């Protein structure tokens with residue numbers, strides 16, 4: 191490892207943090223000394239994450255939160271035991287179907303989680319951000335497909351493109367208050383979300399990536415650590431592609 195981050199005295203919230211990319215990101219910030227609140231709606235995933243992160247008992251906080259539900263987010267924000275420096279809006283779902291087969295419910299569920307959820311969380315946490323720092327960070331997890339579309343994902347791509355628009359606008363609105371707001375666009379990362387795909391599809395996907403492999407969760411957590419660091423304080427309103435060169 192070439193870079194060693196220190197986030198001691200930082201408060202971090204990671205949505206969808208009990209599994210996959212969110213879990214790895216939460217763990218990375220814990221390893222760097224931060225206090226991290228892991229928000230997730232899956233009690234099973236939270237239980238597993240609690241076990242896996244038991245060495246960080248003093249720093250890790252867990253809350254069962256549905257990002258789609260405003261009251262649930264409100265409650266979690268009110269109960270947060272520390273001030274926030276960094277928010278990682280990561281919770282997301284897919285409900286893939288060709289447009290011909292996609293139902294209104296498939297469309298709505300994905301927009302509600304991936305885009306409206308991000309609104310609820312960011313809105314409710316605004317007053318929990320620390321007021322004595324000009325190094326506040328909001329990092330929104332978008333997707334490579336937001337940049338070029340993908341068969342069977344009109345709902346998902348619409349939501350993730352929305353995340354980019356939300357990010358760029360919020361970056362303009364919040365900069366003078368000491369925030370940077372950026373999006374990360376992961377390529378194909380090996381998590382439960384991608385594991386649902388047949389092995390031959392995964393192989394074909396890996397073959398399309400210029401660096402010749404699928405991504406790992408730590409490829410994304412490393413990008414989040416960097417964007418959250420003081421060294422990234424002049425990076426604002428961007429889409430940080432972490433995709434092995436898929437979009438280049």
Ligand SMILES: NC(=O)c1ccc[n+]([C@@H]2O[C@H](COP(=O)([O-])OP(=O)(O)OC[C@H]3O[C@@H](n4cnc5c(N)ncnc54)[C@H](O)[C@@H]3O)[C@@H](O)[C@H]2O)c1
Nearest residue numbers: 206209210211230231232256257280282333378379381383
């Ligand atoms: N895996 C990939 O290849 C990939 C690529 C691009 C973007 N992304 C994005 O990265 C993020 C994380 O993806 P992942 O692959 O780790 O997914 P994952 O399914 O492994 O984890 C997502 C987590 O979010 C939680 N979650 C889902 N809906 C929620 C809700 N309403 N409220 C609270 N928690 C909720 C789940 O319980 C789960 O723990 C998502 O936003 C996804 O769209 C993933």
